[in-house]
Amino acid sequence: MIxxxxxxxxxxxxxxxxxxxxxxxxxxxxxxxxxxxxxAAVVAALLRSGHGWVSSVFLAALxxxxxxxxxxxxxxxxxxxxxxxxxxVMTGLYSVAIRIMNSPNLxxxxxxxxxxxxxxxxxxxxxxxxxxxxxVSFQYEKEGVxxxxxxxxxxxxxxxxxIIAMFVxxxxxxxxxxxxxxxxTMLRGYGRNRFAxxxxxxNPNFFALMGLTVANFLVGLSGALFSMYSxxxxxxxxxxxxxxxxxxxxxGEIIFGSREFAYGxxxxxxxxxxxxxxxxxxxxxxxxxxxxxxxxxxxTAMFVVSVIAARRFKKSEVTV
Amino acid sequence: MLRKSLAAVVALxxxxxxxxxxxxxxxxxxxxxxxxxxxxxxxxKALEDAGFKIGTxxxxxxxxxxxxxxxAAAIARKFASxxxxxxVAITTPSAQACVQVITDRPVVxxxxxxxxxxxxxxxxxxxxxxxxxxxxxxxxxxxxxxxxTVFPNAKRVGVLYNPGEANSVTLTNMAKAAAPxxxxxxxxxxxxxxxxxxxxxxxxxxxxxxxxxxTDNTAAASMQAIGAAALRLKKPIVAADIDIARQGGLIGxxxxxFQVGVETGKLVxxxxxxxxxxxxxxxxxxxxxxxxxxxxxxxKELNVxxxxxxxxxxxxxxxxxxxxxx
Numbered sequence: 001m002i003x004x005x006x007x008x009x010x011x012x013x014x015x016x017x018x019x020x021x022x023x024x025x026x027x028x029x030x031x032x033x034x035x036x037x038x039x040a041a042v043v044a045a046l047l048r049s050g051h052g053w054v055s056s057v058f059l060a061a062l063x064x065x066x067x068x069x070x071x072x073x074x075x076x077x078x079x080x081x082x083x084x085x086x087x088x089v090m091t092g093l094y095s096v097a098i099r100i101m102n103s104p105n106l107x108x109x110x111x112x113x114x115x116x117x118x119x120x121x122x123x124x125x126x127x128x129x130x131x132x133x134x135x136v137s138f139q140y141e142k143e144g145v146x147x148x149x150x151x152x153x154x155x156x157x158x159x160x161x162x163i164i165a166m167f168v169x170x171x172x173x174x175x176x177x178x179x180x181x182x183x184x185t186m187l188r189g190y191g192r193n194r195f196a197x198x199x200x201x202x203n204p205n206f207f208a209l210m211g212l213t214v215a216n217f218l219v220g221l222s223g224a225l226f227s228m229y230s231x232x233x234x235x236x237x238x239x240x241x242x243x244x245x246x247x248x249x250x251x252g253e254i255i256f257g258s259r260e261f262a263y264g265x266x267x268x269x270x271x272x273x274x275x276x277x278x279x280x281x282x283x284x285x286x287x288x289x290x291x292x293x294x295x296x297x298x299x300t301a302m303f304v305v306s307v308i309a310a311r312r313f314k315k316s317e318v319t320v
Numbered sequence: 321m322l323r324k325s326l327a328a329v330v331a332l333x334x335x336x337x338x339x340x341x342x343x344x345x346x347x348x349x350x351x352x353x354x355x356x357x358x359x360x361x362x363x364x365k366a367l368e369d370a371g372f373k374i375g376t377x378x379x380x381x382x383x384x385x386x387x388x389x390x391x392a393a394a395i396a397r398k399f400a401s402x403x404x405x406x407x408v409a410i411t412t413p414s415a416q417a418c419v420q421v422i423t424d425r426p427v428v429x430x431x432x433x434x435x436x437x438x439x440x441x442x443x444x445x446x447x448x449x450x451x452x453x454x455x456x457x458x459x460x461x462x463x464x465x466x467x468x469t470v471f472p473n474a475k476r477v478g479v480l481y482n483p484g485e486a487n488s489v490t491l492t493n494m495a496k497a498a499a500p501x502x503x504x505x506x507x508x509x510x511x512x513x514x515x516x517x518x519x520x521x522x523x524x525x526x527x528x529x530x531x532x533x534x535t536d537n538t539a540a541a542s543m544q545a546i547g548a549a550a551l552r553l554k555k556p557i558v559a560a561d562i563d564i565a566r567q568g569g570l571i572g573x574x575x576x577x578f579q580v581g582v583e584t585g586k587l588v589x590x591x592x593x594x595x596x597x598x599x600x601x602x603x604x605x606x607x608x609x610x611x612x613x614x615x616x617x618x619x620k621e622l623n624v625x626x627x628x629x630x631x632x633x634x635x636x637x638x639x640x641x642x643x644x645x646x
């Protein structure tokens with residue numbers, strides 16, 4: 001159960017980001033599928049080069065927020081829908097992440113390893129040696145990796161949960177404070193009515209930039225913490241992030257019903273935890289009813305669509 | 321209705337009594353993929369050969385992360401919190417996820433090309449930890465020598481792989497390290513899905529003499545199309561994986577994944593018999609188990625000649641549309 005809470009709260013950070021883009025500023029943004037990997041990749045690369053985890057995590061989130069900024073910039077400058085702009089950025093980030101890690105997968109090891117050797121070096125001979133011409137004079141050696149220091153112990157004893165929960169609480173509180181400031185209020189206003197902020201004499205594009213930057217900062221933070229937590233960064237980590245986060249937000253909304261904004265930030269948090277619980281139940285008991293884990297994606301997508309459809313049916317104003 | 325549910329309860333009780341004392345093995349893999357499923361089948365075969373009955377002596381909880389690294393981590397934690405006695409993790413990300421969270425029970429990895437670089441173990445061979453397994457590393461420099469022997473005039477070797485697969489990147493780096501001393505140049509041919517791979521063959525293919533494919537999952541999945549594209553360009557494919565070679569390769573030298581599974585299963589059997597992972601050796605598939613595959617039909621079609629002494633050593637040849645094992 002602790003592990004489920006840990007993963008739920010890690011997801012919650014990304015879900016908060018998606019909540020900001022989809023709900024607060026009302027800009028559908030798919031950048032998270034890419035910015036999540038950027039967060040993971042940057043933290044892994046920095047930790048391996050000997051940086052402390054606090055600064056690494058912060059820089060990773062910052063790098064991810066830059067991705068959101070670029071999406072918003074493309075969208076506002078060239079008047080492209082954010083959906084399309086974010087698909088472009090997300091696609092490009094795949095290559096960026098591989099560049100950052102210089103590999104598609106970068107472990108964050110808890111122990112130092114020896115040099116990596118080739119097959120022939122390990123076995124000590126070349127197979128088929130008697131019939132092959134030529135010889136290879138090379139010593140393939142990839143330097144071993146140094147142990148990185150991360151704040152997680154993976155013992156499911158509450159230690160990791162505490163750290164993750166602290167992140168969620170502090171970030172949630174800061175966000176809540178920010179959204180209550182004048183700037184935050186205007187940001188929310190921008191989400192409700194694009195023209196209202198124009199009347200106030202502020203360029204609405206500013207809010208698109210701010211909204212997506214903050215949103216992807218949170219997603220990158222989630223990715224960075226997740227890769228430290230799971231011990232590696234992988235370029236395929238981000239796939240489907242937006243859909244899962246959106247499902248979490250919607251779950252939260254269903255649980256709380258319509259409440260005022262003050263509770264809004266709880267939607268993604270509670271929703272993400274509930275989503276994780278449902279996922280683990282599906283894994284644990286699903287096979288009894290012939291449910292395969294691979295059906296989970298279809299189920300998630302169907303869930304999101306059916307909730308939207310149900311809302312349309314009720315002629316509610318809330319849309320995704 | 322009552323009778324039915326009563327019967328169900330009795331059946332459930334019976335099952336739990338029968339399974340009392342059985343060993344639980346959790347097996348996790350990253351995606352549903354023929355090669356990885358072959359590993360699974362190989363593990364089961366090794367267990368059965370050692371006399372363990374699946375379902376009574378050994379209960380297998382098989383999980384698949386559907387390509388999601390998050391799910392792989394969730395599966396690892398599920399195994400950690402449940403009473404799974406031995407965890408078998410197929411592929412790099414699944415193994416990385418398990419090794420992080422399971423420290424009190426044996427973790428057996430499989431089909432991981434570079435377990436040291438992936439941070440699973442400190443070194444190949446024995447380690448003082450709960451982790452042991454089988455690497456699917458292939459002899460890359462041997463492949464290049466094979467290419468040089470069969471095609472003495474070859475200069476440029478195109479390596480076809482998915483830059484998103486850690487295993488393939490490791491193998492490509494090894495090829496790049498080995499190539500210069502053989503007078504070969506390695507050319508990257510990359511694609512992240514089937515259509516990009518075919519596009520890579522069509523665009524870069526004309527500039528290379530031979531196409532080399534490692535143990536790339538993406539290439540394996542799109543081999544039919546890749547083979548057809550290479551044949552149109554009259555470029556031979558040399559593969560490090562027998563299953564890949566079977567679908568359009570001229571030469572294959574390596575193992576099939578069923579074998580990797582059997583080797584993994586043998587480690588599991590040792591653990592079931594009471595050995596600790598620290599008493600077992602992490603190893604790769606030994607040279608004696610490597611198979612040489614040659615498609616003689618394709619050899620004629622491509623109008624190339626393979627030295628007779630190499631053909632004589634082939635374990636599997638395709639001739640007149642028939643696969644012959646020797």
